[in-house]
Amino acid sequence: MRDLFKLFIAVVIFSGISGGVLAAVRNATQDRIEYQQLVFVKGPAINLILEGCTNDPLQDRFKMKDQDKERDFFIGEFDGKKNVVAFETYGKGYGGDIGVITAVNTDTDEIVGVAVTTHSETPGVGSKTKTDPEFGAQFKGQPITDVFKVKADGGQIDSISGATISSRGVAGAVVQSGEIYKRLKSDLKNKLKAS
Amino acid sequence: MAKTAVQEFTKGLWAEIPPFRLVLGLCPVLAVTKTVENGVGMGVATTFVLVCSNVLISLLRNAIPKKVRIACFIAVIATFVTVVELLMQAFAYPLFLKLGIFIPLIVVNCIVLGRAEAFAAKNKVVPSLADGLGIGLGFTLSLGALGAIREILGSGMFYGKPVFGPSFEPFGFMVQAPGAFVCLGLMLCVMNMLGKK
Numbered sequence: 299m300r301d302l303f304k305l306f307i308a309v310v311i312f313s314g315i316s317g318g319v320l321a322a323v324r325n326a327t328q329d330r331i332e333y334q335q336l337v338f339v340k341g342p343a344i345n346l347i348l349e350g351c352t353n354d355p356l357q358d359r360f361k362m363k364d365q366d367k368e369r370d371f372f373i374g375e376f377d378g379k380k381n382v383v384a385f386e387t388y389g390k391g392y393g394g395d396i397g398v399i400t401a402v403n404t405d406t407d408e409i410v411g412v413a414v415t416t417h418s419e420t421p422g423v424g425s426k427t428k429t430d431p432e433f434g435a436q437f438k439g440q441p442i443t444d445v446f447k448v449k450a451d452g453g454q455i456d457s458i459s460g461a462t463i464s465s466r467g468v469a470g471a472v473v474q475s476g477e478i479y480k481r482l483k484s485d486l487k488n489k490l491k492a493s
Numbered sequence: 494m495a496k497t498a499v500q501e502f503t504k505g506l507w508a509e510i511p512p513f514r515l516v517l518g519l520c521p522v523l524a525v526t527k528t529v530e531n532g533v534g535m536g537v538a539t540t541f542v543l544v545c546s547n548v549l550i551s552l553l554r555n556a557i558p559k560k561v562r563i564a565c566f567i568a569v570i571a572t573f574v575t576v577v578e579l580l581m582q583a584f585a586y587p588l589f590l591k592l593g594i595f596i597p598l599i600v601v602n603c604i605v606l607g608r609a610e611a612f613a614a615k616n617k618v619v620p621s622l623a624d625g626l627g628i629g630l631g632f633t634l635s636l637g638a639l640g641a642i643r644e645i646l647g648s649g650m651f652y653g654k655p656v657f658g659p660s661f662e663p664f665g666f667m668v669q670a671p672g673a674f675v676c677l678g679l680m681l682c683v684m685n686m687l688g689k690k
Contacts, residue, residue, distance in 0.1 A: 305561045312565045316572035323576050327583040334586040 336370075340399060340415050344384055347401045347411025347434070348374040355384060360489060364478055371486065373493060374401060374410070380490050381405045386415060387478065389471030392463040393418035396427065398471035402442050402479055404487050412437040412472055417464070424464030433458055433465070442476045498623040505627025511604050512635045512677070513684040518604040521595050522636060523673040529652050532640030534588045536633025538581065538596060540626070542573045543605050547625035550613040557614075566609045567600070574599045604632060642676055643667045 336356050344355050355372040358380075362371055374382030384401035396417040401410040414428035427433055436455055437446065446469040447453020450462050457465030479486070496504075509515055512522045521539070526532040546569050550557075557565045578596045581589045589596065599605065608628055613621040644650055647667030649657045666672045 305558050308556075308558050309561050309564055309568075312568045316568050319572055320575050323579050327579045330583040331579065331586075334583060338586045338590065 340386065340397075343399045343413035343415045344372055344401075347399060347413045348372075348382065348384060349411075351375050351382070352378070353380070358493070360493070362482060362485060362489065364482055369478070371489075372401075373490065380493060382410050383486055383490065384410075385475065385478070387471040387474040389467035389469070389474070391417055391419050391467035392424050392461070393420065396464065396467045396471060398468050398475070400437075400442070400472055400475035402475070404483070404490060407442050407479075407483075409437045409440050409442050409472070412468070414468060419461070419464045424458070424461040426458045426461060427464045427468050430458060433468075437472055442479050444476070446470075446472050446476075496620070498619050501620045501623040502627040505624065505629070505631040506634070507631075509628065510631040510635060510684075511628055512632065512639075513681055514688075515604070515607075516681075517607060518602050518632065519677070520598065521602065522639065522677065523670070525592055525595050526636055526640040526643055526673060527647070527668050528644045528650075529637055529640040530588070531591055532636035533633060534585070535592055535595060536629070536636040538577050538592075539599055539602060539605070539632055540629025541577055542570060542599050543608060543629040543632075544622060544625040545573045546570045546605060546609055547613040547621040548618055550609045551616060551618045551621035554614050562614065563606075563610070566606060566614075570605050570609065571600045604628065639673075639676060639680065642680075643672060647672060 333356075336359075341356055348355050351374040353373065353375040355374050358373040358375070360371055360373070361368050363369075369385055372384040373380050374384060376382060381404050382401055383404060384399050386397055386399050388395040388397055390396075394417070396419065397415040399413050399415055401412075402408070403410050412434045414434070417425065417428060419425050419427065433456075440446075445453070446455055448455045448457040448462060448465045448469055450457060451466065453469065455465065455469050505511070507514075511517050512519060518539075521535050525535045546566070549569050550566060553565075553569075574597060577599070578589075581592075581596060608624060612624050616624070641651065644652075645656060646664045647669075649655055649661045649663045667676065
């Protein structure tokens with residue numbers, strides 16, 4: 299019995315120490331990992347839709363609470379004015395969630411660009427929502443307050459052929475962005491003015 | 494017969510080079526050697542874990558009760574693997590994306606647990622360190638060599654740079670899974686021929 303107890307204590311001590319070490323390393327690397335993920339996962343999409351901006355949107359970012367969720371917002375500066383915000387929402391795709399970045403001009407409420415960040419859609423079919431520039435370009439210049447639907451659902455968006463579900467997912471994510479934007483518009487404008 | 498630390502180190506490079514002589518740790522060997530960069534990255538990560546776990550286990554070898562030693566070894570190894578995973582995410586994110594699931598799988602790489610059980614648990618710190626370094630370096634070299642062959646033949650590149658002219662038609666088979674088996678088999682064959690007296 300005493301023996302068993304000793305074994306038990308040994309394993310507990312080992313697990314405890316390793317847990318402590320891991321917590322320390324995690325704390326030390328957390329911020330850097332977050333930034334790396336931004337650069338390599340969201341970075342390409344953000345740079346694509348904010349092409350021509352004069353700042354670094356990945357550096358110029360802020361967090362804002364929307365209902366009970368904290369979201370990242372990226373600022374785009376055009377012609378010396380910081381009036382574009384980009385943020386990520388998720389739509390239901392064929393293989394899981396599709397991450398979509400939508401950039402909105404806060405002066406005109408128009409969409410500056412839409413791009414897919416992460417997805418697990420079928421390569422060569424649903425993945426075209428990310429790689430086909432014409433698909434994302436359809437949203438450009440449209441008012442963010444519109445309800446976007448694919449043509450199969452009676453909407454205005456041409457879906458990628460063979461990938462109606464993925465296209466619907468992206469459209470849904472943009473609609474969601476519109477709702478968030480409506481809720482936060484005045485706060486976002488104030489924040490942009492202050493920055 | 495007690496060997497010197499140098500002997501413990503060099504045995505990992507030839508006499509006991511892990512994938513070819515011990516034929517251990519074949520899962521990452523086959524899976525991540527599409528390119529030299531992936532192979533070497535995986536090798537370095539494994540070496541780090543191997544050296545750290547060997548040293549720590551050797552230090553604690555008298556404190557660990559025999560009956561629960563495997564559980565303790567795994568706790569030590571898993572800790573170092575997670576540390577590597579976090580560090581790689583922080584400082585080499587593109588490599589982390591490519592290696593993905595194979596980084597956490599270092600925990601179950603039988604080379605690491607094998608060295609802990611067979612060597613570090615019975616030897617002093619310095620030989621254990623040498624053993625870990627040697628085996629790790631041997632593993633890295635093997636992955637690098639396999640990666641080089643597969644990348645040069647399979648995509649006509651070395652370390653991401655083209656080595657042949659534009660007329661080279663890549664031998665696509667080599668970067669797929671069967672190519673890995675064939676390539677590993679041929680390398681084992683060559684190693685056995687060279688080792689035969």
